[in-house]
Amino acid sequence: MALRGNLRDFTITQLLNLINLAHKTGTLIVDGPNETAQVAFREGKLAYAAIGQEDNSLATILHKGSKLTANQYLAIKQRSDHVSDKELGLLLINAGYVSQEDILASLQQYFIDITRRLFTWVEGFFRFENDMLPPEDRINIRLDLENLIIEGSRQLREWEQLQDEIPSLEMALKFTDRPGANLRNINLSVEEWRVVSYITPKNTISQIAKATKMNELEIRRIVYGLLQAGLVEIVRPEGAPLPMTSNMFPTQDKEEQKSLVNRLIKRIRSM
Amino acid sequence: MQTVKMVVTGPFSAGKTEFIQSVSEIDVVSTERKISSDGEKMVKEATTVAMDFGRITVDEDLVLYLFGTPGQKRFDFMWEILSEGMLGFIVMVDSARPETFREARGILQTFRAYAPTPYVVAANKQDAEDAWEVDDMRHALRLDSKIKLLPCVATNRKSVKTVLLELLYSILAEMESGG
Structure with missing residues (x-):
């Protein structure tokens, strides 16, 4: 064989x-x-x-x-x-x-x-x-x-x-909103800079890997490093279907939605 | 009849099934199977392979469903399906098993990416002798101070209620802030 x-x-x-x-x-x-x-x-x-x-x-x-x-x-x-x-x-x-x-x-x-x-x-x-x-x-x-x-x-x-850290490469990255952080003062390798240059919620991690010609392990390593440093966070790619928000509530009326959550709170408190 | 749902997720053996069992008014429809892997068998005998399903009837018109995700990685294809339409989610973490923290963080990030809905993290098994302090867990899980990390004992109904209420308060706060 x-x-x-x-x-x-x-x-x-x-x-x-x-x-x-x-x-x-x-x-x-x-x-x-x-x-x-x-x-x-x-x-x-x-x-x-x-x-x-x-x-x-x-x-x-x-x-x-x-x-x-x-x-x-x-x-x-x-x-x-x-x-x-x-x-x-x-x-x-x-x-x-x-x-x-x-x-x-x-x-x-x-x-x-x-x-x-x-x-x-x-x-x-x-x-x-x-x-x-x-x-x-x-x-x-x-x-x-x-x-x-x-x-x-x-x-x-x-x-x-x-x-385990990055279960899916079909997610996107965005820079964290850290007021004190300045990317210019952080020492990044050439490969890390290449990845950083593609970070936008529009690009999935797999798209970034393709653009930077990195394999799954290489891109995961770099993304993991950036996550560890608190520079980026994983987000749903912009423009991806958002099935969950549209049908979270059985009603689209904001007041009815609030009322529904308040009823849930009341019920759980009383349990 | 209106229905809403919340998802309880977390690594293998974090206490998701127990959490749902503690508050569900029906016997949890559990799809547990005996574990075949020796390593996992050392942690528990059976695991959820598809999902747990619990129910809380709010009133005549409204029912809350609680869905527990399968904890083992090989069933993660179910996560996205279960996350669809959820009001919010709870990430269960076994406070006494720091080796699962990294996985919990990965699951949290994945769910956040699936759905921009409010969530809380439950530091379960706080009654265990070797449970980590919640503050230490916050550092280990790299959770921002704004994220609710709540001490929890999934077998204790009061504790589970607190976690559910905190999630609901977060949902309400987000709605009121126009989110």
């Missing part, structure tokens, strides 16, 4: 656990909301990972990890078009630019980062291709999955807590 399904039913953490326990070899392909990720394993150990169109060449990874200077990186990029990662790695080691440990540590960090990003994906489809191995010209690592699984489990708990 092919290992395939929906992330809603089977989380990345559960998949990693299964791959680890079954010592699987192959590639896990995950179609997320905006991009596709491929994570390869050998005998249950993480070997390689790639995501979307992201440049995952060895030179770029080493440069991002501050193992290569900008000039070295540019020179390599311009002159190593036809050199594979394995060949480039050997050249760099022989030239004394980096050590083998540098290369493995940088790749390991990069692959771990990709896997961590997958933990935030709660929507999408996955399949595990048993016979699909990483590209031959790429350097593989061998990383035990246990720590990643523990980290993923923590994130899963966070996800469950965030779902």
Whole structure:
């Protein structure tokens, strides 16, 4: 039976656990909301990972990890078009630019980062291709999955807590009426500012997530932070149907409505 | 015959069914089922799966219905249906189970978003030995000082009456302020 399904039913953490326990070899392909990720394993150990169109060449990874200077990186990029990662790695080691440990540590960090990003994906489809191995010209690592699984489990708990806090993304946000609060004096991250710029009772949280290209976990995290700081509150989206107010009372006459509430008060007092 | 309704909501095992039972003149039409999850079973044996339903006849022309929402998260699709047309709502919180406060806050926010109607929060099980002080609960639930957070014992009719009356006073105040 092919290992395939929906992330809603089977989380990345559960998949990693299964791959680890079954010592699987192959590639896990995950179609997320905006991009596709491929994570390869050998005998249950993480070997390689790639995501979307992201440049995952060895030179770029080493440069991002501050193992290569900008000039070295540019020179390599311009002159190593036809050199594979394995060949480039050997050249760099022989030239004394980096050590083998540098290369493995940088790749390991990069692959771990990709896997961590997958933990935030709660929507999408996955399949595990048993016979699909990483590209031959790429350097593989061998990383035990246990720590990643523990980290993923923590994130899963966070996800469950965030779902409790923000049960629906079809609600809107509005800034709280706090006379003393000044948004300019509050330190927000770039992502938080992006969300803040879309906050109006007209936009649902899911619309904000779409506009800012955030997944459910990311938008929930930011909204939770803003809620915790008391900057925003959740409101019904403006323009959404309001079935409850129209038929709260059996009468539309304001005086009759008041009389009705007073009768309720009298009755409950007398109980 | 005119009818109005109020909704009693809150996390699993907050005391919603007991609250309605304490004042309903009919036996609460409860849709309780035995709990299958071991974790939840440690808290109580049965839970409401669809809704509780209680009634208070005001006079010949007016009846108040009390609806209790199912507490378990997997039945939250019922919340919006139950909130339709409600006069106001009561959020029950188990004062002795701080681990449910966060969920209670989430439920409160969801209901507020469903319906801009008045509401009160009932700090239930105040008679429990390890119940939190109401003031501490206000901080934990991040409730504004304007929101009524009332000490409550859902099995005590007088206590339940107080909560219902406070909600009605809030409804009346909002009507008088032109809300």
